[in-house]
Amino acid sequence: MFANNGWIERNPIPSAFASWGTFNELSERNTLVLKGIAERAAAQAATTPDSSTRKLGMFYASCMDSTTVEHAGIEPIADELARIEAIDDRAALQDEIARLHRLGYGAAFSFGAVADAKNATRVIANASQGGLTLPDREYYLRSDTEGTATRDRLVASVTSMLSLAGDAAPIAESRAQHILALETSLARSQLSRVAMRDPNSRYHPMTVAQANALTPGMDWRRYLAEVGLPNVTTVNLGTPEFFTTLGNELATRPLDDWKAYLRWTVVNRSASQLGAPFVDESFRLASMLTGAREQLPRWKRCLAATDQLLGDALGREYVKTEFSPEAKAKMGEIVASLRGVLRDRIRHADWMSEETRAEALRKLDAFGQKIGYPESWNDYAGLDIAAVPYAENVRRTRAWLFEHDVTRVGRSVDREQWLMTTPTVNAYYSAQLNEIVFPAGRLQPPFFSASYDAAANYGGIGATIGHEMSHGFDDAGRQYDAAGNVRDWWAPEDARHYRARASVVERQYSAYVAVDTMHLNGRLTLGENIADVVGVSLAYEALEHALDGTSRAPIDGFTPEQRFFLAYAQARLSVLRPESARLLLATDPHSPGRFRVNGPLSNMPEFAKAFGCKEGDPMVRSEGTRARIW
Numbered sequence: 001m002f003a004n005n006g007w008i009e010r011n012p013i014p015s016a017f018a019s020w021g022t023f024n025e026l027s028e029r030n031t032l033v034l035k036g037i038a039e040r041a042a043a044q045a046a047t048t049p050d051s052s053t054r055k056l057g058m059f060y061a062s063c064m065d066s067t068t069v070e071h072a073g074i075e076p077i078a079d080e081l082a083r084i085e086a087i088d089d090r091a092a093l094q095d096e097i098a099r100l101h102r103l104g105y106g107a108a109f110s111f112g113a114v115a116d117a118k119n120a121t122r123v124i125a126n127a128s129q130g131g132l133t134l135p136d137r138e139y140y141l142r143s144d145t146e147g148t149a150t151r152d153r154l155v156a157s158v159t160s161m162l163s164l165a166g167d168a169a170p171i172a173e174s175r176a177q178h179i180l181a182l183e184t185s186l187a188r189s190q191l192s193r194v195a196m197r198d199p200n201s202r203y204h205p206m207t208v209a210q211a212n213a214l215t216p217g218m219d220w221r222r223y224l225a226e227v228g229l230p231n232v233t234t235v236n237l238g239t240p241e242f243f244t245t246l247g248n249e250l251a252t253r254p255l256d257d258w259k260a261y262l263r264w265t266v267v268n269r270s271a272s273q274l275g276a277p278f279v280d281e282s283f284r285l286a287s288m289l290t291g292a293r294e295q296l297p298r299w300k301r302c303l304a305a306t307d308q309l310l311g312d313a314l315g316r317e318y319v320k321t322e323f324s325p326e327a328k329a330k331m332g333e334i335v336a337s338l339r340g341v342l343r344d345r346i347r348h349a350d351w352m353s354e355e356t357r358a359e360a361l362r363k364l365d366a367f368g369q370k371i372g373y374p375e376s377w378n379d380y381a382g383l384d385i386a387a388v389p390y391a392e393n394v395r396r397t398r399a400w401l402f403e404h405d406v407t408r409v410g411r412s413v414d415r416e417q418w419l420m421t422t423p424t425v426n427a428y429y430s431a432q433l434n435e436i437v438f439p440a441g442r443l444q445p446p447f448f449s450a451s452y453d454a455a456a457n458y459g460g461i462g463a464t465i466g467h468e469m470s471h472g473f474d475d476a477g478r479q480y481d482a483a484g485n486v487r488d489w490w491a492p493e494d495a496r497h498y499r500a501r502a503s504v505v506e507r508q509y510s511a512y513v514a515v516d517t518m519h520l521n522g523r524l525t526l527g528e529n530i531a532d533v534v535g536v537s538l539a540y541e542a543l544e545h546a547l548d549g550t551s552r553a554p555i556d557g558f559t560p561e562q563r564f565f566l567a568y569a570q571a572r573l574s575v576l577r578p579e580s581a582r583l584l585l586a587t588d589p590h591s592p593g594r595f596r597v598n599g600p601l602s603n604m605p606e607f608a609k610a611f612g613c614k615e616g617d618p619m620v621r622s623e624g625t626r627a628r629i630w
């Protein structure tokens with residue numbers, strides 16, 4: 001509050017947002033840059049020889065063309081709805097699910113290409129649990145009044161959206177009830193988010209014959225052929241129990257219920273591309289969950305969709321003005337210094353045996369790093385974006401992306417791929433590629449600037465770098481080895497020590513109350529909290545190295561150490577609406593911003609020293625409850 005309260009008082013959450021803070025400010029600035037890029041591309045679309053610019057321009061223009069969108073009504077999805085209406089047996093039902101997957105709608109479950117968790121150089125076909133409209137299984141299973149109210153709101157929303165799509169009111173209402181019943185059955189068979197954090201819980205590769213035996217109502221040979229993989233003979237069924245339930249549902253639930261569900265899937269997943277009545281109803285449902293009170297303006301929604309579907313076309317232009325070679329070089333320096341600190345910590349961890357330590361160091365030394373933007377840009381070859389209604393362009397793009405994804409099955413892993421677009425205000429660690437990745441969208445003030453002094457950069461992006469590196473050794477990341485394979489390389493005694501240290505983090509965060517009487521879920525957020533606790537501590541030590549031999553004169557009355565902690569807190573400022581806090585507590589593996597700041601810093605003697613805190617002060621955790629991994 002010392003670092004952020006002034007800002008919080010001056011900046012109430014805008015109506016269109018569920019939360020507000022530093023990430024949003026930066027993201028809004030990036031969005032303005034992207035707006036310029038998209039508008040220029042739209043103006044040049046008819047004449048430019050550059051196909052990526054043309055596609056970008058036409059896609060954005062078709063989204064902004066609300067007249068055509070309104071005029072088209074439900075025409076862009078009419079064929080798909082008619083196709084669903086015509087389903088008359090179980091085989092046709094399954095084929096339609098495959099077809100919807102191919103068109104990028106997603107229905108009943110998720111399907112795509114992933115690296116084999118135990119042979120990380122190879123790409124395999126992966127089916128994972130899914131098929132729900134609400135954000136988590138808990139929304140379907142909760143028996144309290146809030147759970148009931150949420151499901152009632154869902155039924156009302158499905159009813160009015162199906163009515164908009166042409167159903168008579170009593171039919172829409174009855175279909176909505178059946179959709180809820182089907183989704184509830186799927187939800188009941190899903191693993192919780194906490195259970196899903198264990199990579200072994202999601203790893204069940206099997207032959208097509210084994211998969212068929214497990215899911216009686218589903219013919220995987222036929223499904224794989226329908227999605228364009230006729231020669232694939234094995235598939236990973238992430239959570240077998242879910243697929244057994246899905247198979248039973250496909251075999252036994254009335255065909256009409258399934259048809260209602262698929263109809264809803266198409267309408268719901270198309271709503272943002274249709275006319276105002278659909279967009280408004282879709283927003284009402286989302287708003288119940290996030291607390292946002294009005295919609296974002298059309299151009300912002302269009303840019304978000306463009307970034308999501310044609311991210312490379314935007315990213316290629318974004319970095320031309322927003323990410324310099326000096327910035328890339330400076331980032332390289334900071335990453336190298338953080339790697340050095342983590343290496344020292346692992347070398348000196350007195351609780352680790354030499355064999356486990358050697359494996360840990362091998363893993364750290366094998367870390368790849370990607371900074372700013374990809375080596376080569378996707379040019380969307382073969383994707384036909386045209387002057388057609390926006391929903392049609394979205395469908396073509398989603399279909400292109402699905403095909404692009406699944407053709408990787410059976411090949412070796414593409415180490416060049418990025419899992420976030422370049423303008424994204426975020427960063428990640430990939431356990432399977434064993435690499436840390438920092439999109440240029442995040443490498444901006446207030447997190448980072450090539451012209452900042454060390455305290456500001458290390459407190460901002462430095463702690464983020466430390467955070468991403470620490471994921472390689474958080475409670476889930478540590479289950480992967482240097483090659484990105486799930487393999488237990490920990491001596492039992494070392495694993496026991498690690499778990500004891502991690503449990504201190506879990507207890508600390510489980511005690512925090514985020515909203516009403518709701519506590520943080522210390523198990524769901526454990527990996528992120530470990531990464532925060534370790535990350536800021538690594539960055540602090542790297543700052544001390546960087547300050548060696550430099551002037552430590554205060555700036556604005558603050559020492560470099562104080563400014564490091566202020567930068568850390570200010571870069572993680574985030575205020576949530578209560579609705580949004582409840583949603584994130586149930587679904588987000590990250591703790592809310594307040595705890596991402598106070599949690600790690602209250603563990604650090606260095607923080608207490610910098611601000612003259614003493615034992616017993618609120619920001620000083622007592623000896624014995626302080627979390628420390630390395």
Ligand SMILES: [Zn+2]
Nearest residue numbers: 467471528531
């Ligand atoms: Zn993280």
